[in-house]
Each structure stands twice: as structure tokens, then as C-alpha cells.
Amino acid sequence: MDTILQVIAIPAILTGTFFSVVGVLGFIRLPDVYTRLHATGKVGVFGVVFLLIAAVFWAPFAWGRGLILILLLIIIGPVTAHALASAANRIGLPRKGSIRDDLIHHLDL
Amino acid sequence: MKIIFDTVLYISLFIHIALMAVAFWRVWRGENVIDRLMGLDLLGILTLAVLVLLALIFRRIIYIDVAMGLAALSFVGTIALAKYIADEQMF
Numbered sequence: 663m664d665t666i667l668q669v670i671a672i673p674a675i676l677t678g679t680f681f682s683v684v685g686v687l688g689f690i691r692l693p694d695v696y697t698r699l700h701a702t703g704k705v706g707v708f709g710v711v712f713l714l715i716a717a718v719f720w721a722p723f724a725w726g727r728g729l730i731l732i733l734l735l736i737i738i739g740p741v742t743a744h745a746l747a748s749a750a751n752r753i754g755l756p757r758k759g760s761i762r763d764d765l766i767h768h769l770d771l
Numbered sequence: 772m773k774i775i776f777d778t779v780l781y782i783s784l785f786i787h788i789a790l791m792a793v794a795f796w797r798v799w800r801g802e803n804v805i806d807r808l809m810g811l812d813l814l815g816i817l818t819l820a821v822l823v824l825l826a827l828i829f830r831r832i833i834y835i836d837v838a839m840g841l842a843a844l845s846f847v848g849t850i851a852l853a854k855y856i857a858d859e860q861m862f
Binding site: 675676678679682690695699710714720721723724728730734738748750752753 | 772773776779780783786787790793805808810812817819820823826827830832835838842843849850853854856857858
């Protein structure tokens with residue numbers, strides 16, 4: 663039984679680590695604030711959630727709090743990304759390579 | 772099987788600590804203020820991942836409790852700083 667649960671948990675840990683590495687790599691390499699924000703959202707929603715899925719499967723003591731933490735992360739990830747993107751648009755940070763701005767009339771406060 | 776599982780956990784732990792160093796470097800030498808705030812948020816999320824991995828390694832539930840508190844406080848701090856940057860006032 664332990665071997666089956668570990669065989670389920672190891673791909674979840676590897677998938678979570680892969681998404682964290684890809685998210686931080688995009689956070690370094692992408693050219694723009696908004697695209698970097700798209701990359702860092704992957705770390706919060708996919709990386710930690712897959713690690714918590716591994717914790718829920720493997721550790722029999724942690725499944726209730728693990729599910730609560732997964733729900734909390736799925737709620738707070740998009741809210742944080744939306745708040746940061748709204749603040750970046752409000753202080754007028756430029757987009758790289760954009761040809762049209764539909765939100766320009768929201769800037770006059 | 773146990774030794775393979777522990778090896779995967781320790782490798783993932785070291786990778787996440789290295790990613791925390793990268794995020795901290797980005798906070799220190801960021802391009803603009805939103806970039807640095809994104810780095811702080813990413814640092815909190817990666818600390819949460821390290822706490823979940825520590826809970827898996829040492830098999831203690833207290834690390835997941837600490838991770839829940841850290842997630843809630845990091846969320847509130849990031850939202851408050853983003854609103855402060857956007858409106859130049861907190862409330």
C-alpha cells in the first residue's frame with residue numbers, strides 16, 4: 663500500500679518541481695511586467711498545488727488541511743495576479759510590442 | 772522504494788531553495804516596483820512550497836499549519852502593497 667501511494671506521489675512532486683522551475687525561468691527571461699506576471703502565476707497555482715496533491719496522497723495525517731490549502735491557493739492566485747496587473751496598468755508601465763491599448767481611457771483618474 | 776522517495780524529496784527541496792535565491796536576487800535588483808513586488812510574492816509562494824516539502828520529509832503536520840498562515844498573510848500583504856502602489860494611499 664505504501665509503495666502504491668509513493669508511486670502516485672513521486673510524479674506529482676516531479677510535476678510540481680517542473681512547474682516551479684518553468685515559472686521562475688519565465689520570471690527571469692520574459693520581456694514585460696505583464697508576461698512575467700503570467701509566468702509567476704504558474705508557480706502559485708500549479709507548482710505548490712501538485713506538491714500538496716503529493717502530500718494528500720502520501721501522508722495520511724494531512725489530507726484535510728492539504729485540501730483546505732489547495733482551495734485557498736486556487737482562490738488567492740488569480741486575485742493576487744489581478745491586483746498586481748491592475749496596479750501596473752494604473753501607474754502606466756509600458757507593454758512591449760503591443761499595437762493597440764484598449765484600456766487607455768481607464769487611466770484618467 | 773523509500774530511498775527513491777526520499778531522494779526525490781531532497782532534490783526537490785534543493786531546487787526550491789535555489790529558486791528562492793533567484794527570486795531574492797530579482798527583489799534586490801528589480802527593474803521597477805511591480806517587478807520587486809512580484810518577486811516578494813514569489814518568495815512567499817516558494818517558502819510555502821519548501822514548508823510543504825519539509826512536512827513530507829519529516830512527516831509532521833505542524834509545517835502545513837505554518838504554510839496555511841503564511842499563505843493568508845502573504846496574500847494580505849501583497850494586496851495591500853499593490854493597492855498602495857496603485858492609489859498612492861492605503862485606504
